[in-house]
Every structure is written in C-alpha cells, then in structure tokens.
C-alpha cells in the first residue's frame with residue numbers, strides 16, 4: 001500500500017509506453033462494428049447456427065447486440081455482447097405422431113402459424129426494443145431467416161443494411177429475395193421429399209411458387225401493420241434490400257450443384273469448426289463401440305406412445321456389445337437403465353464429443369440439418385427416422401449417397417429397426433461412403449467463420465455494398481423470363497406466316 005515515488009514513476013512510464021504501443025504498434029487493428037443479431041421465433045437447432053456466426057464476429061472484436069426469444073446459456077456466447085431477451089414461444093398445436101397426412105389441414109395449420117408469428121411484434125418487450133435507440137448505432141442487421149420477411153422492417157427502423165442467415169440449402173424464399181436463379185429442372189429443392197428433377201420438378205415448382213406467393217401476402221400484411229408506409233419503405237423494397245445470404249450448407253459436398261450468386265455464401269459446418277468447451281469431456285474410457293440415438297429438440301418422448309418406446313428398447317436389446325446413448329426426456333428413465341445396462345438414457349449427451357471420439361458406429365437421427373452436418377463432419381453412418389419439415393428430403397438425399405438408410409416411423413417394428421441397424425453397422429459401404437464425403441466436406445480454402453466475418457465486414461466497409469446486388473431482383477416475372485420478347489418475336493413470325501399464306505391463296 002505504501003507506494004514509493006519510484007514505483008509510481010515506473011508505473012506511469014509503463015502506462016505511457018503501453019499507450020504508445022497500442023496507438024502506434026497496431027496498424028492492422030480492425031474497427032469494431034456494432035451488429036444487431038435478430039434471432040427470434042427460431043428453433044434451438046437454428047439458433048446454434050446463428051450464435052456460431054456471432055461468436056466468429058465477437059472473436060474479431062465486434063460488438064453484438066442479440067435479440068432472442070430463447071434464453072441463452074452462459075457459456076454459449078462470450079465477448080462484447082448485449083442480450084435482449086423477449087420471452088415468447090409460438091404455441092404448437094400440432095402433434096407429430098404422424099397420424100394425419102391431410103394436406104388441407106396441414107396447409108391451414110401452416111398459414112395460421114404464419115399469421116400468428118406476427119404476434120411477437122405486439123409484445124411490450126418488442127416495442128421497448130424498437131423504441132430504445134442503441135448507444136452506438138447498428139452497422140448491420142443480421143436476421144435469422146425463417147419465413148419472417150416482415151422482420152426486415154427492423155433494418156429500415158434502425159437504418160442499417162441487412163444480411164440473412166438461413167440454416168439450410170437456399171429455399172425458394174431465399175432465392176426470390178436474392179434474385180438467384182433456381183433452375184429447378186435439375187436442382188432438387190430442400191423441401192421436396194422426393195427430390196424431383198425434370199418435368200415433375202417443374203410442376204412441383206409451380207405449386208411451391210403458389211404457396212410462396214400466398215405466404216408472402218401474409219407476411220406483407222404483418223409488415224405493413226407494424227412498419228407502415230410512408231414512414232418505412234415498402235415490404236418489397238425491403239425484401240430487395242437484403243445484401244447477403246449466409247447458408248448453413250455446403251453445396252460442393254452436400255449437393256445439389258446449383259448456380260449461386262456471389263452474395264450467397266455457404267457457411268456449412270460453422271458450428272462444428274468452432275472448438276468446444278471440453279469441460280464435460282466424454283466419460284467413457286472403455287473402448288466399446290457406440291451408437292447415438294436422438295430425435296432432435298422438437299420431438300418429446302413425454303407425449304409419445306409406450307409402444308414406440310417398446311419398439312426402441314426391444315431393438316436396442318439386440319445390441320449388447322454397444323453403448324447406446326439415447327437422448328430421452330420421457331418417463332421411466334431409471335427403469336430403462338436398470339433393465340438395459342448398455343442403454344444410457346439422458347436428457348442431453350455431449351453428442352459432438354461422442355462423435356469426435358471416433359467410436360460411434362451408427363447415428364440414429366430424425367434428419368435435422370444440424371445432426372446431418374455433424375454426421376458428415378465426423379463421418380458416421382446414419383439411420384434416418386424423419387418426422388417433419390425438410391427432414392424427409394434431407395434423409396432421402398443422404399440415403400441416395402449411401403451414407404445410411406431411412407425408415408418410416410409410421411409402422412416401425414423392432415425387428416425392422418434392429419435389422420436395419422445391423423445392416424448399416426455390418427456392411428462397410430455406408431461408413432466408407434460417408435467418411436469419403438467427410439473428407440470433401442472438410443476440404444475448404446477458408447474456414448466458414450472467417451468467410452462469414454469477411455463478408456459481413458465487407459458490407460460495412462463498403463457502406464452497404466450495393467455493388468453486390470443482382471439487377472434481376474428488379475425485374476418482374478414477365479421481364480425475368482423475357483416473355484415479352486418471345487411473345488413479340490413469335491407473334492411477328494406467326495403474323496408474317498399468316499399474311500403470306502393469305503397472299504398466296506389470293507394469287
């Protein structure tokens with residue numbers, strides 16, 4: 001405590017020196033930007049991708065303000081980050097037991113969900129967020145994109161450029177926002193469970209475009225309610241203003257090969273390339289082989305039938321030489337462990353650490369994009385049990401590449417299940433195919449984290465980077481497909497032929 005004059009002067013000398021080096025010795029230090037991450041009404045698996053992009057930005061010294069409807073775990077995100085939590089969960093009325101395949105009912109439910117996604121914007125917490133101006137202005141809005149075009153109004157509100165993150169291969173929505181050609185006759189779409197090409201793909205495309213147009217009308221209505229003209233630009237103007245689309249996809253290894261604009265950037269694997277906090281390291285020191293079983297965060301065992309539970313326990317009983325890690329949140333957890341010592345049931349397993357151990361012989365999954373990326377990254381063969389959404393299409397693609405097999409959950413029997421598991425484990429073709437694909441997946445010129453931060457900084461550096469826009473975004477349907485040109489040319493041709501024929505007949 002008794003500070004002598006000598007130590008004081010030493011201290012000030014050190015302070016002077018360090019200030020000098022900070023100011024002079026660091027010419028490459030990048031400017032810190034303030035980025036607004038808006039990740040509301042998304043699933044946990046999607047949020048993981050969004051947070052991975054934010055982690056990459058934070059690591060570069062940027063300031064991120066996060067707005068989420070899901071709570072964040074403390075160790076998930078660190079750095080100069082502010083968090084605004086707007087607790088809200090859209091009520092799920094559906095019950096994924098797969099009994100109803102009624103398409104009308106399904107569509108009704110989908111559109112009702114879309115209508116109600118606007119309810120979030122009525123919450124006082126949301127209004128508070130919009131009212132509160134940030135201390136330093138936002139340089140960019142990063143929107144977790146999931147059928148929520150109406151939220152683009154937030155970029156207009158804070159007057160900053162906007163980039164979107166989607167968690168899969170670009171959908172029709174994303175392509176239409178960016179003006180990316182779809183070429184559907186040879187590019188199977190992410191929501192097409194049959195992965196069609198050719199004429200049937202074209203017909204499916206007309207159907208999908210119709211649905212898209214209807215959905216867009218709902219979103220436009222929500223937008224104009226909360227971001228009315230003339231105070232805000234129109235819905236269509238905001239859709240055309242998106243400057244960058246990051247996709248959690250890797251076209252080169254996952255396919256399908258498709259044209260992609262330069263401002264649509266694949267960042268597939270961004271979650272996996274970031275190192276884990278290894279404190280909860282894998283407990284099993286034994287060298288028994290492992291099987292992992294998880295149906296994802298959107299499925300709950302609490303509401304599933306006892307029969308389904310029986311199907312799985314009976315099938316797993318046939319594999320006593322494997323440790324089976326089962327993500328299970330239902331009743332009777334201790335009873336299962338007691339009856340089957342090799343089955344480990346738990347609400348959560350360090351899935352990535354298990355996969356990384358190299359001892360996993362089979363991954364039984366619902367086919368969500370996140371799980372498939374994990375399997376691909378670590379080269380583990382799959383057994384798919386699709387439940388909803390794009391999972392059927394994901395698994396169809398996976399099976400066609402021999403990365404594993406897919407079963408239906410509808411009338412699944414334990415015999416069918418154990419036979420298929422056995423087949424995937426025993427025939428080396430599956431493990432071999434996915435481990436080769438894994439090598440391609442990891443072979444990249446640049447890490448996805450660096451790619452994402454590069455493009456985000458690029459946009460801010462170049463004041464919105466208007467140079468990236470595809471002019472096709474400003475064309476309407478007729479102009480885009482040159483229908484007016486064709487009509488003129490063929491019209492003139494037909495007219496000429498008709499006139500010539502008439503003249504011929506007269507002569």
Ligand SMILES: *[C@@H]1O[C@H](CO)[C@@H](O)[C@H](O)[C@H]1NC(C)=O
Pocket residue numbers: 032033034062063080136
């Ligand atoms: C965080 O970023 C803001 C700029 O948005 C800056 O004023 C503040 O000093 C930063 N905090 C830290 C701890 O770096």
Ligand SMILES: *[C@@H]1O[C@H](CO)[C@@H](O)[C@H](O)[C@H]1NC(C)=O
Pocket residue numbers: 075277278279
């Ligand atoms: C890892 O996470 C634990 C909590 O789960 C935390 O206590 C620890 O500090 C973290 N370690 C690192 C290096 O971040």
Ligand SMILES: *[C@@H]1O[C@H](CO)[C@@H](O)[C@H](O)[C@H]1NC(C)=O
Pocket residue numbers: 285286287288
């Ligand atoms: C692991 O396997 C090797 C042979 O593959 C065996 O010699 C060794 O005892 C095993 N270790 C454990 C802990 O089971």
Ligand SMILES: *[C@@H]1O[C@H](CO)[C@@H](O)[C@H](O)[C@H]1NC(C)=O
Pocket residue numbers: 306331332335
């Ligand atoms: C729990 O397991 C016991 C026997 O294993 C069974 O009798 C009981 O019905 C189970 N309870 C539920 C809720 O499944």
Ligand SMILES: *[C@@H]1O[C@H](CO)[C@@H](O)[C@H](O)[C@H]1NC(C)=O
Pocket residue numbers: 410411412413416
């Ligand atoms: C399940 O049902 C489908 C048709 O819905 C049928 O093709 C399949 O064979 C059935 N599987 C079993 C194991 O009964």
